[in-house]
Amino acid sequence: MNESSIVIEHLGKKYQDTTALEDFTLQVGKGELFGLLGPNGAGKTTSINILCGLVKPTTGTATVCGYDVLKESAKVKELIGVCVQETAIYPYLTGVENVQLFGNLHAMDKAGLNARRNMLITKMGLTEDAKRRAGKYSGGMKRRLSLILALINDPQIAFLDEPTVAMDPQSRHAVWDFLKELKTEEKTIILTTHYMEEAEELCDRVGIIDHGKLIALGTPKELIAKNQVNNLEEVFLKLTGRTIREEA
């Protein structure tokens, strides 16, 4: 593994009586596309929220590019881009205005912002609709716009929390192509998904998380081979006795 972009050590998070994350330890290398897999409520979003500085862990530590997520969260926020699980866009702004706003929140210079805005809008196939109000977009277009907002600041590390959920196949493949391109730029990407084929297609390594615990870690091929099954879906079934889309 290259130099580590993310180092997580014995991370735990409890919400009153519920354990969302337990003794979670992981390192993600620079330029790696790491998949965090698991059913709803497994602890994927909690992990990302801790790494973004949104949630304080109950135990353990985490660093992003060497910065402690608790003590140096301002520095961490300058280096990351996050595509939140919700389709969080301002419906009364146009697509371009949404992107422009978040570029300004990252204090980007005007020329750099305009260039990156145009590039991302083109790559995500939103050029024709860029000046329409985002509230009028289809679900897939909103997700693509949400992804652009996460990446407008050209982050060193991108946290993509279920970025392709509810997307049509065409949009999903457009996103996949873009993520593959990001890998070539040495960007570190943490991708959460419960689409196993997405993880197999994109991820260098995956971690399977269930009931807040990391239960498997490796490349998709390693995990498939180790468990003597045909795909990651079956890996999860073998390890937990459930399919990934069943409620935990």
Added chain:
Amino acid sequence: MKLQRIAALTKKELKKTIREPAVLFMIFLFPIIFVFAFGASFGGVGSSQTVTYHIGVVNMDHGSSVNASQTFLAALTDTKIINVHVYADNQTAQNDLSQGNVQAVMIIPSDFSQSLASYQAAPDNPAQWTNTTVSLYSDQGSLVATQAIPPIIQQTLTAMAGNNQQTSSPFQMQTASLAEVKTTSALDFIAPGMFTFASIFLIMMVAQSFTQDRENGMMKRMRITPTTPTEFMASQVISYMGIALIQAALVFAMTYALGFRPSVGISAYVFAFMLVMIFSVSNVGFGLITATISKSAGAATGLSFLFVMPQLFLGTFVGASLSSGAQVAGKFVPSYYVTNALTSLFLRGATINSPAILLDFAIMSVSCVAILTVGVALYAKYYKV
């Protein structure tokens, strides 16, 4: 703190105001419709409650053997409606009138006792009377004061003559306006409250905006950017101050179109607009408190009335005949001080640097900052910004 972020967020907030039909209606159209409806149809203020009016008296009566003015003042006090405050000179009394400390000033002339004596000596012979004039200056910022006080004094003067059946007496009462002589309409009395009124509904808008952004994940997304809480809150305050300014301009345009023409200079208008802008800060604070206790945008709409209604009813009709309890309660809402200052400014003819206006301004400013601080602290504690 980066101005780039504050400017971007402020621009976003203003676009929301213009582009969201519900917000546009509530913030801009509703106050205009309200002003028009009230301005066009408001017919006066009535009240069945017993109230006390405070009047200042400058007694210049030189009567020595029989001091009729003392009898007159005692008779006024006996009405239980008039509370007399005696002043040594007219200037001091007029100052207190302009500050709203008394609702009228009455000047008892030097020949008052002489006039009463002449009447009592020859009640049936007006040619023998020494006619005199009691001057009365009413608070032009109070509809009730201008309508209720003169008849009470007139009746007491008539009773002084000793014959209620007789309509003629040597006492004349001359009412004078503190400001320039003009006809004061019902619209004039409610106009200062209208300026305040428009801004109050920002509470609902702020509460809805924060809860909506929380519900759809925008607040979370915002927190992931390097934007600091200070930058975010600064953008909110600036946005809503700007909106309040536009509201005040629209309300002024509408009241002007309906005939509101206060005899004040441009500085008074600038000061009035500034008051309304600062007042909007408290509404952002109340909006944040509402957003803190609301689980959803729908709940925020309803709960915002907890703050909208007191501000509305206790603080925007200062010149009206509110009950004494309501008048006391009004002093606990910032809108009271805005309306009172605007009333002093537009109707009582007080200057910007007069003590009453400065006091209202100071109390309002401090309370607005305090409410905003509480709002930010509560919201940050439970939801983070």
